[in-house]
Amino acid sequence: LGTVCIFGTGDFGRSLGMRLLQSGYGVVFGSRNSRNFSLLPRGAQVLPHAEAAHTAQVIFIAMHREHYDFLCQTAGEALAGKVLVDVSNNLRRNQYPESNAEHLHQLIPAAFVVKAFNTVSAWSLQSGGLDANRQVLICGDSCEAKQIVVDITHSLGFTALDKGSLRAARELEDYPLQLFPLWKLPITLATCLTAFFFFYLLARNVIYAAVNDRKDISFQIMVSLANKVFPIVSLIMLALCYLPGAMAGFLQLYNGTKYRRFPAWLDRWMLCRKQLGLVALALAFLHVLYTLIIPMRYYIRHRLSDWTISQIKLNKTEAFDTTMAWRTDSYFSIGIVGFCFYILLGITSLPSVSNNINWREFRFIQSKLGHLTLFLCTTHAFLYGWDKFLRPSAYKWYLLPGYMLALVVPCVVLVLKLVLVTPCVDRAVTRIRQGWE
Amino acid sequence: LGTVCIFGTGDFGRSLGMRLLQSGYGVVFGSRNSRNFSLLPRGAQVLPHAEAAHTAQVIFIAMHREHYDFLCQTAGEALAGKVLVDVSNNLRRNQYPESNAEHLHQLIPAAFVVKAFNTVSAWSLQSGGLDANRQVLICGDSCEAKQIVVDITHSLGFTALDKGSLRAARELEDYPLQLFPLWKLPITLATCLTAFFFFYLLARNVIYAAVNDRKDISFQIMVSLANKVFPIVSLIMLALCYLPGAMAGFLQLYNGTKYRRFPAWLDRWMLCRKQLGLVALALAFLHVLYTLIIPMRYYIRHRLSDWTISQIKLNKTEAFDTTMAWRTDSYFSIGIVGFCFYILLGITSLPSVSNNINWREFRFIQSKLGHLTLFLCTTHAFLYGWDKFLRPSAYKWYLLPGYMLALVVPCVVLVLKLVLVTPCVDRAVTRIRQGWE
Amino acid sequence: LGTVCIFGTGDFGRSLGMRLLQSGYGVVFGSRNSRNFSLLPRGAQVLPHAEAAHTAQVIFIAMHREHYDFLCQTAGEALAGKVLVDVSNNLRRNQYPESNAEHLHQLIPAAFVVKAFNTVSAWSLQSGGLDANRQVLICGDSCEAKQIVVDITHSLGFTALDKGSLRAARELEDYPLQLFPLWKLPITLATCLTAFFFFYLLARNVIYAAVNDRKDISFQIMVSLANKVFPIVSLIMLALCYLPGAMAGFLQLYNGTKYRRFPAWLDRWMLCRKQLGLVALALAFLHVLYTLIIPMRYYIRHRLSDWTISQIKLNKTEAFDTTMAWRTDSYFSIGIVGFCFYILLGITSLPSVSNNINWREFRFIQSKLGHLTLFLCTTHAFLYGWDKFLRPSAYKWYLLPGYMLALVVPCVVLVLKLVLVTPCVDRAVTRIRQGWE
Numbered sequence A, B, C: 001l002g003t004v005c006i007f008g009t010g011d012f013g014r015s016l017g018m019r020l021l022q023s024g025y026g027v028v029f030g031s032r033n034s035r036n037f038s039l040l041p042r043g044a045q046v047l048p049h050a051e052a053a054h055t056a057q058v059i060f061i062a063m064h065r066e067h068y069d070f071l072c073q074t075a076g077e078a079l080a081g082k083v084l085v086d087v088s089n090n091l092r093r094n095q096y097p098e099s100n101a102e103h104l105h106q107l108i109p110a111a112f113v114v115k116a117f118n119t120v121s122a123w124s125l126q127s128g129g130l131d132a133n134r135q136v137l138i139c140g141d142s143c144e145a146k147q148i149v150v151d152i153t154h155s156l157g158f159t160a161l162d163k164g165s166l167r168a169a170r171e172l173e174d175y176p177l178q179l180f181p182l183w184k185l186p187i188t189l190a191t192c193l194t195a196f197f198f199f200y201l202l203a204r205n206v207i208y209a210a211v212n213d214r215k216d217i218s219f220q221i222m223v224s225l226a227n228k229v230f231p232i233v234s235l236i237m238l239a240l241c242y243l244p245g246a247m248a249g250f251l252q253l254y255n256g257t258k259y260r261r262f263p264a265w266l267d268r269w270m271l272c273r274k275q276l277g278l279v280a281l282a283l284a285f286l287h288v289l290y291t292l293i294i295p296m297r298y299y300i301r302h303r304l305s306d307w308t309i310s311q312i313k314l315n316k317t318e319a320f321d322t323t324m325a326w327r328t329d330s331y332f333s334i335g336i337v338g339f340c341f342y343i344l345l346g347i348t349s350l351p352s353v354s355n356n357i358n359w360r361e362f363r364f365i366q367s368k369l370g371h372l373t374l375f376l377c378t379t380h381a382f383l384y385g386w387d388k389f390l391r392p393s394a395y396k397w398y399l400l401p402g403y404m405l406a407l408v409v410p411c412v413v414l415v416l417k418l419v420l421v422t423p424c425v426d427r428a429v430t431r432i433r434q435g436w437e
Ligand SMILES: Cc1cc2nc3c(=O)[nH]c(=O)nc-3n(C[C@H](O)[C@H](O)[C@H](O)COP(=O)(O)OP(=O)(O)OC[C@H]3O[C@@H](n4cnc5c(N)ncnc54)[C@H](O)[C@@H]3O)c2cc1C
Pocket: A238, A241, A242, A243, A244, A245, A246, A248, A273, A274, A275, A276, A277, A278, A280, A281, A342, A345, A346, A348, A349, A350, A354, A359, A362, A363, A366, A367, A368, A370, B121, B123, B124
């Protein structure tokens, strides 16, 4: 397979060298009299930069950008006509005016610079089982040079994705610096909603009791309050997953065509529905755990035994209330089934599962079963609330109970969806979406 | 990388164009004076179909089959000798007598038609992270034409799977119309079993109480009954996962060779074991959730406090029954451990996990730990049942209790397996399976 | 695509033949007058070995190593100059002095032997959805021969990973015989710790009660004891995930460079942190399930109602203890949140998820959130213990309570980490890790 040269005997250079040797390439390291020879993979040769450059057509520059000048001085001419693979990353975005690869190209214009492998860590170069997932992003101005790098990539067992000319290098260098860009909005939203409902319910329940009844029930913050805030936010965020789809439907109906761009905010919203949904799932999971520990709580056990004792003292037994039994069992049951579908949505958004199903199957689960999930969870909250809203005690300080606020958005979404699936509207939307004029 | 032409500026055409441009291709759209120029990716050119066809060797036909006639009229000759990539899908199976790709080939016999990309959605063309999972299925009669398309596929970062000649096009076109074909049988089975046990236990418990004791315990349908039906069906389906393996073993013993085809029903059964198992897992998960909410139920709390009150009134305290404590704690404990192994089976059937382990490891978990799971769950149900079957009250209306019915298939499977792993039988089976004569 | 020859009509040969035919290859089987013609895929031809060999350049040897001699006799000369693909596996490691592929090469030196496909099962050749994960490992001495096999691999929809010369064949043949090599250490460790804590707590609780108080509480083994052992071991193993990272930091500080190899034991430890963590997660999951069933236990229900009855008899009501309510609710709450982060760590170690995130994101979750998880779980155990350590009754037989032992390692890790993140130390470590001299 020929010989490949690597400049730099650091972590990345060594890992790459080991992998290349494994795949049958010859490897020559270019190094300043490096001290870490003992760590180098066996079978590799080490030479000064300029000499090393002569041994191969392809040279990986496994050095930090700061040392490119040094490189230019020591081995500048030797690099002319070579394929230089820039693998470098920066510490933060916009650290330099131009991308590292373009900088390298400016320093050594006679070489063919290809940006590649910077999205792969030294770690994953070394390890690597039977799973061939990792994609290596590549860009560069010379097609031949890129092709050579693509071939090496394939020999190493990676898939290569061509990202075009060297101008794309900045994008590639930004990639490893990202920190969950699509998750920012959903997590911010969840945080804000959680904070809002926390203080709202704190006022309504704990502070109200402290002020009006002079009772300190602040211990309820840890579980009772949390177990109101999390499900409420989860339900609202679940509804927010399905709201943009409904809005898009109405917009398309109004426009009469699918070939008009959505407003930017709607586009951004639609792109982060997956993340919205997963955050909502995490909150629902918290709700379920908080619910399941209820019978173990000191407070609940104390209350139950207090109640039994008071019954005995009053010498009466409360009659069994069948309606109550139906209602509570129903909302438990519906909550459980809803939660299972919720998890199903989560499982199908795992990349390996969603890659294994076709579009129709994905839409069946995410859209059909997703709306069913929303419906079940909404019903669960309705049944939980039941006739509480009739009691005046529910409006402490004129604040609505939490579950009523939770139900607003889901109900809106369900009504909009109901309109969209009525036969006549559905037909119109389908015609528009199929794009036939 | 050259220029590629795309006919049709709809969703698919635009997404494909954007991806091609990103990867460094030139893109020319062929369009009737389309109104959605503003949506087209920057850098692409738009021309009338015939002119566009002259600019490139490869032409993607991103139009619906209905418009192929139109295409044939406007650009028929210009397409001669070109590689036409048919990406189209239909709305339902067998909508037309021949596949779209073959139809296109008939319309323009002088072109080289390749079917490809129809299994990829416009959406996944646009997005796409570092995960290189998606396979593009390709078929066509001309090897050179296919190779060109395969190269484009690789440049776009996909893996290509050659499916042979254009006759395979129908299969490719059917693929996106599938809706969980392997899941039909397991889900139908689960539904039937659930319905059967539901009505069986409804009769045995609720209706019996209504008729004989004149007590309305219909509220038990929501949780108590559900929590009998789901685990029973789950256990039976778990056993049905391992029954065909045992039957296959005995069949091979009887035949004396592994080179005889299994009867078709057994083959089909073996192919859907994964799906059977996952449905069973979902039902077990429901059982666990239904179990965990038991102490929170109004009915249970009411019963507990009633019981305490009655104890006081009778002025006696029930002695602590150590056997009872051992038995209940044991079946909880065994159920929990069984459930964990159950989940482990589920996790290893995630495509990305099963791709990362070798065959021996997969068999160790699925077959060895799978049988262990079955054993644990069966023991759990046995311990739950304990001596209930001795009491005459267990045979209301001469109907066996649910758990006894649940235990039949698992016990059969475990006995068969026990026979198969006895040293002498095991040796015979192993010899046959290794295929040495 | 040309014709390919397969020697052997067994499971593997047939599955491979079917896949090759699907992908458009011609297939000729070489067989002794085999009896399983009826099972062969349609479209394939069957000939005696020597004749079959003449039809193709590439020959897959889908036979067991035992029959290579037979092959050599019947078709020896016909194989000269051909590309022979050895797919064979052995029954156990080191069964033969040299690898199968090298043995084949010795038998037929005039052929080009390539080892490939032995890591792929007959099963996965037959099935195979849209997921292109499977990697085919390849090695061989002739580059041209390997390239031919790589091309076939790609046509079949697999990714190929070149592992170098034929000397690597042994490694490839060992691969399918592995049984979770990286999991051995963590599972052994978990087993030992579990056994130790089991007997420790058995002595401290059950045997002590039997000896000192003459009370038989052995039923507590099934749940109460298990629910002490599992969380303790889980917490210790979680801490052991993060201990080597801290030790590595201090070692690097001490060495003043990252270019010195870690001692072998530290290296091995660091490589199995993923497995350590997942085993710890499984144990934590057991702890959670064991905890959630507590209120359902006969023992607990009996105790609760006993207590209520005794209260009535004494005619007193215990006052509500707000501190107790705060404390118990807090440790529940913190345990739940800790468990959620724990699961998040688990989810991100799924190969398909970790492939979709970049290094920075992976480190953010695994390192930052991982330490947070450890902190939360440690706090949970602290709050659970609270002032128990002050009571003399906690030191039965001078044995410390379990939770105190559980807290040692986590606290050490957290303190070490705290030192490492203090600004001055952090700066030194970062400078060393960035590798600039
Ligand atoms: C737990 C949970 C997990 C979720 N996971 C995802 C997820 O992984 N991906 C996701 O998009 N939404 C996800 N969502 C959000 C939501 O379920 C979906 O966006 C759902 O499809 C919206 O349905 P709709 O009918 O409102 O959208 P519609 O607009 O009617 O149609 C579905 C939308 O899905 C998108 N889509 C189509 N095919 C694919 C595909 N193959 N891959 C990804 N997206 C496609 C299209 O943009 C289309 O607009 C998740 C929600 C929850 C609660």
